[in-house]
Structure formats: structure tokens, C-alpha cells
Amino acid sequence: MTVKQLSVFVENRPGRLSAVTEALAGAGINIRAVSIADTKDFGIMRIIVNDTDKAIAALKESGFLASAANVIAVIADDKPGSMASIMKILYNDNISVEYMYAAFINRDKGMACLILRVDNNDAAVTALTEAGVKLISEKEISEI
């Protein structure tokens, strides 16, 4: 069970993030999670939205380079040690995390949502599910 993440190529110059978010706003897209990885000349903005296909179409319409990738959205208890236990589950199965960030999803009080990009989605989903970790589906994301 994975969710779709949008990646957008953004040059490092004033106004680009404004343009990306304008394009999404214009299409009525709601952003569920966001992170930016930056280099000297450019950044890659990763976002999780309520309607990925519509968001990609809107971004391409505005001239942006955007692509979709499958990532895992994990629900964790908002308490010390819960992230450590999730990492341990992945480590035990030799799964590598490429990057991760937090989402703006607080369905239940006391819970946090993490977005994980791993080198092997299937193995990670199996390992996490078997360990009883709650994952969020694409459908759930769009309905929030």
C-alpha cells in the first residue's frame, strides 16, 4: 500500500515556488505534505496532494517538469521511540531510506504521519504491515 508523490523540478531563483504553488492553487489542489531537497542551482519539491493526476496536469500546463513516484505514508504514535521502532523494522529487512519527511495529516490526536521513500516499496510495505504499523492508502489521502 503506497501513496503517490509528486516531484517538481524548481530552479533556484525568486518566484519559482510561488509559481508552483499558484499553479496548484489554481487547480484547487490541497497539499498534504511537502519537502524540498536543494542543491546549489536547483531544488526538487516533493508534495503529496489530494489529486495527483490533476496536480501533474496543472503543473505541466504551467511549464513545470513534474513526475510521480510511489512512497509510503506511515502513521506513528506521537511519542518518543516510535520513529526509532519504524526505522528498526526497515533496518532489520535491510531496506534503505532514500529520504523522508513529515506530512500535515493529523487525523487522530496523538498521531503523526511520515512519508518514506525507500529503495524497495514492496519489501517495506510487507515488513511494516507485518509489524503492525499503520499505513495510509492513496484513497485515504484523497479523502482527508
Added chain:
Amino acid sequence: MAERYWNEQIETMPRDEMIKLQSERLVKQIKHVWDNVPYYRKKMEEKGVSPDDIHGIEDLHKLPFLSKTDLRDGYPYGLLAVPLSDCVRIQSTSGTTGKRVVAFYTQNDVDMWEDCVARAITAAGGTKDDVVQVAYGYGLFTGGSGLHGGSHKVGCLTLPMSSGNTERQIQFMIDLGSTILCCTPSYAAYIGETLAEMGYTPDDIKLKAGIFGAEPWTEEMRQQIEKSLGIKAFDIYGLTETSGPGVAFECCEQKGMHINEDNFIAEIIDPETGEPLPDGTKGELVFTSITKEAFPLIRYRTRDICVLSREKCSCGRTLVKMSKPMGRSDDMLIIKGVNVFPSQIETVLIKDFKAAPNYQIIVDRIGTTDTFEIKVELSDDMFSDTIKDVVTLEKKLSADIQQILGIKAKITLVEPKSIPRSEGKAVRVIDKRRLV
């Protein structure tokens, strides 16, 4: 001080005598290529001209032009006019893919070339008492070996430094008392800057002159180099196709370069129509080498745009003068002394990405150093959500460009459609250097 010449008879020869000499040599040269180079013979036959039609330089315009494409078609031996066993040397252009030119030299060709360079060194004030530091690259490039040979011929103490390792260049300059520096103008400027950075002044070195060529430079750059090194800076012109540096050289007047007309007949043509233009008119420079044995070029189109002048020169030389090249009639760029064709960059992009994305070459000059940037529009299949993948691609592109061109470019990945279009086509080259 009286002007010194390396070959006074030739360098100050009256015009009518020079025309007579050129005519005799041209007639002989045309017969030589007709007899020995099937490629030339075919070209001449196609234009309906034979050696019988060539009686002197007034008939030069009847001959077909030769272009870089001909040299490429003839690679490597197609234009060779003597048995390979009579050749003693090979030099080559800077290694631009698909456009590499290999030039052959007999011992006489090498002697002629070195004689031309000796004239340039003498015009810059060089004698056998001088210490000449050659900081051009050695190897297939003609810069190092050309100035090296000319310096030997004059009898100067020659330091074959090659380019690079600037602090060592300066150390040698100080310890061995170099008096003449030969390199590219941008490297001379860099040596000047490094000298100051190392805490020295021009008074700490004995340099009196510099002979700089292989890339375009401006009057401002000349003044800057002259000031930073405490020297007089002289321009030198040449191309591998004709021999190397020394086809033309500057005298004490520092206003245009005297062409060694006894070896090279210069013409200016309209690059569009190929029609010869009168002296004083701007057009494309065309050379005919009338003394070269192994690799004689007849009416070779240099693609350099300049002006020829026969005004009397205060140095006493009667050799025609060419202005600094004012541009090119093709799309070649000279960056850091290296010839760059936009098509080469396209080749790398196609190789690395299957299809050529839109790109733009941006050349600028910061201080005296060329900067070279290539902007590449990222496309769907080049993009990934991880920085790692995109950076890997950027590095591969950078390495491949360096391998093909021999110089490093800064690769900047940009958003799709961000490179400005002009009538639907992307603007490929932006040269901000204002060299003319």
C-alpha cells in the same frame, strides 16, 4: 633604436618584387598539388581549371576554395602532397570531434614555419641574448612547438615550460631571468594576476615582451597584461591548417599583424558569395600556402573575419597587415583558447539523453578569464524525484563535455521551456565577452 628584422630582404621587399615572388611560387605550387594530390586535381577539374590557367597571383581567383569540410573528408592522408616518408612531423587542431585536422610537415615545412616565428620573435625585440619562456601547451597543439622552434632558430635560450603550474612559471621567470613570454593572452593575464598575488611586482622580473595568440583578445586586455607584467605585448596569428602560429605577427607599431606573404597569399572574400574583396574591406580571410610541401592549402577559408591593409607601416615592413579577427563566418567559438562548435555539445547531449534537449551556451569573461556555461532544459525522462539521480546525470554530462571539448563547462539544469526562443528556435549561443 633601429628596427631589427629576421629576414630584412623579404620583410621589406618592394610590392612588385613580392608579387613576382608570390606568382612564381603559386604557379609551382599549383603544379605540385595537381600532380600529387588527386583530391585537388578533382576539385580543379570540377571548376574547369588546370595549372595551364595559372600564370600568377592575378589568376588566384580562378582556383576552387578549400574548406574545413574538405580537410575532414580528406582525413588523414587525402591532402598529403608528398610521400609519407618525406614527412617529419604531425600537428593537430585542438581535437574538436569530427573536425580534427591533422597537418603534415616535411623538414622544409618545419624550417619555413620556424622562420616565420623567428620573424615574429625578432619583431617583438628578441635576439639570441633573450630567454624565451614558452608557456603555450606542447604536444599536438601548434602553439608550444611553433614558438619553441622559432625561439631556437633565433638562438634564444628556450624554456619549454608548457602551460599550467603558474607559481612555477613565475619562479622560473625570476630565477632564470626570462625576457620574453609566449602563451595565450588569457594565460598571460593570469600569470600577471598570480605575480601580484605572490607579492611580486613587474620590477621583480626581467620580462620585456610577450608574444600572445591562439585566442581573441582586446586592446584593453593588452594594456592590462602590459601593465601587470611590465612588458610590450605582441599578437601572433596562425592556424594548424597553414602551419601554426607565425602566419602573421605584430611589429612595434602594435597595430595589425604583418602576414608572411612570401609563404602565404592572403585574400579577403565575401563569405556569402565567395567574391574577392578589395584591401580595406571587411570579409573572410583566405590563405594559400605557396611554399608548403607536405600539406599545401590552396584558397583555404579560415572563417575568420578581418580587414587587410597595405598602408605604410612605421616599422619599415612592406608585408600586408591583417587586423585582429573581428568574428567568424561560422558558429565556432574560441573559449579559453579552445575551438568549440555548438554541434559538438549537441552530439554529447544526444549521446547522453538519446534526444537533444534544448540547450544554451553562455560565454562570458570575468576579469581576463573566460567562463563557459551550458544551460540544459531538463525533460521528463531526465528527471527523477531523488537529487542523487539528477546530480549523477549532471556530472556525467559535465565529464562527457570535458572529454569532447578538452575544457570544462559549468552545467546548469533548467526548467523546461525556460531558454528563450527566437521565432520558435532556441537561442543557442550567448557570447557576452565583447571581444571586438
